[in-house]
Amino acid sequence: MPNAEHHTGPDHSYWSQMAGTQPSSPQIERDANPGIGPETLTEPWFEDDLRRLSSVNAEEIPSLLGNSSEFNTSTLQTGNMFTTLATASPGWLRGTTQSPSEQRVDGVQLCEDGPPRFYGPTSSLRFVQKMSIPWFQPLLRNSRLHGEKAIQQVNLQWPGDSSYEGYLTTLFFTWYNPYMGAVEQGIYSRQKQDYNLGKETFLYSPALENAILAVGASYASRRCASLPDIFDPPDFFGCRAKAFLDLEMDCPSIATLQALLILSSLEAAAGRDSRGWLYSGMTVHLVFDLGLHLDLCHEDVVTSLRKQDGGLKFLYKSVFQAVCSSNLLWSIGTGRPASMKNLIQFISTEEGQPSSPRQNSPIENSPTQVSSVSGQIGAEGVPVYLYRLSVEISKVMETSYVLGKSLSTGKILIPSSYSRPFALKGNPTIAKDITLSLQDWLGALPAALRIEASEIETISRSTYPSEVIELNLQYHEAIILFHRQFFSTAGPADKGSPQTIDDRDESGNARQKCIEAASCICRLLVLYRQQYGLRYINVQAIHIVLTAGQIHIQHGASYIRGSQTRSEGYRKSQEMLNLCIQALGEMAQTFPSSMRAIEMLTALRQRWHNPSSLSVDSN
Secondary structure, three states, X not given: OXXXXXXXXXXXXXXXXXXXXXXXXXXXXXXOOOOOOHHHHOOHHHHHHHHHHHOOOHHHHHHHHOOOOOOOHHHOOOOOHHHHOOOOOOHHHOXXXXXXXXXXXXEEEEOOOOOEXXXXXXXXXXXXXXXXXXXXXXXXXXXXXXXXXXXXXXXXXOOOOHHHHHHHHXXXXXXXXXXXXXXXXXXXXXXXXXXXXXXXXXOOOHHHHHHHHHHHHHHOOOOOOOOOOOOOHHHHHXXXXXXXXXXXXXXXXXXXXXXXXXXXXXXXXXXXXXXXHHHHHHHHHHHHHXXXXXXXXXXXXXXXXXXXXXXXXXXXXXXXXXXXXXXXXXXXXXXXXXXXXXXXXXXXXXXXXXOOOOOOOOEOOEOOOOOOHHHHHHHOOHHHHHHHHHHHHHHHHHHHHHOOEOOOOOOEOOOOOOOOOOOOOOOOOHHHHHHHHHXXXXXXXXXXXXXXXXXXXXXXXXXXXXXXXXXXXXXXXXXXXXXXXXXXXXXXXXXXOOOOHHHHHHHHHHHHHHHHHHHHHHHHHHHHHHHOOHHHOOOOHHHHHHHHHHHHHHHHHHHHHOOOOOOHHHHHHHHHHHHHXXXXXXXXXXXXXXXXXXXXXXXXXXXXXXXXXXXXXXX
């Protein structure tokens, strides 16, 4: 065996011997089975390649495998912009002394469909990075070639209306996108123009466009006359997005990921939780597939694109953060494990600035977002701070399994197989540790993004961008989500509260924090309604209002237990609860799943405010 130290390139001796050998393949009798023959077993292009291989000379083998001195993937004719950018081969293909096992253990590599894909250290596919494999061509579909036929098969044709499309797109970028920042409007618009000119794009796709139109149609107050009458506009564009998505899954791009992220919210708004949850999980898999979890190391591959779009790096990071925020909030809303909770360590939380600030243009039949110049600039950081808050909220789920028992009931909590204790700072209790983390998050929040508790009395005279109000709503829900597990429905006069002084103090403190946070949520809802109307709020608000309403129900139940239904505290709890129900009713104009939240609050109030049912643990 030759010494590895003197190895200078791949050994072609085997191919040299095989070059003069005719292939010995079994002959198939054509008449034995009239339905089977060589023409049905192989495609014409494959037969041509087989004949070419059988007659190739030994000296031609290196040229087929790639020049040993330098392999240039720009010769690949895949029609994708990425293939013209990667020109360097791995060392072991260039004839260096490095063996395949000594190469980088993972990374983003060019694949059969063109764009870079991530392969980890256990994948054997990582050894063929940037190699041309011209004889293996999987059947891949795409929206440009097969989209029209796919739409016709499901009867979703639409001639289009540029004015109406612009109207829905503006609604999307005004009311939905600023909260999580999944799509950068300037880059999206430029990529759409390129696509219409016949160029290949990876930040625009028909699936993404129709997903944007579907969400915009949810906020719209009018519909286009050319739309089919049998569909509601959000469902029509959502179905079109799914039809295109099925094609794009053969060769997914960042636009595909963005489309899935938007569709998960659309399904949540419609109350289709299982489908929305699955779409959210698919976005996590695409984060791995595209290598976005590598802190954007692969952006060096797209140097020319970075020169064209200065905000590309910001977009990649914002997409990753949007997926994290969405997946973690889905986890909280469903009580299921978050796929992204172990990935947050890979991406730094440094702030970035988008390449083009968001503009709030006046929209027909919808309120205009009004804000000061300083507030508008500060509001650009909302997705970043939502991501950081989502990371803190993810710890809330951990406490449900890390704690040995509930302080309010004494019941043992069954640990989950996916739970893992998070690192505590110093040696405080878990409750104090998370409380400090949330306080640190609030302390780091810029003044333009914070609505102080001291402003509650004058809040009706304040003006904030919609996403700033939504961010503060999310913070107060985080307070409730953590402290609710220590919450007891027992009032001060009830003797059935926790037996120890420490447990009683902890439960009473948690109870007060939940009530205060739920009251702040109601006041912020009043502010949002006054400035914009609750039909223009983000879909995440449904779970926030539902959470606050449950706290007000529990608070009222404590007064019923103590026979204090005529007290001022009981009256306020009922007033706040009615406000939550009214808010959900207004949201139902945009989000049908709000009706389910109303039914849940109504049922809980009937159950928990019935004295005969208060003996049942309501935690």
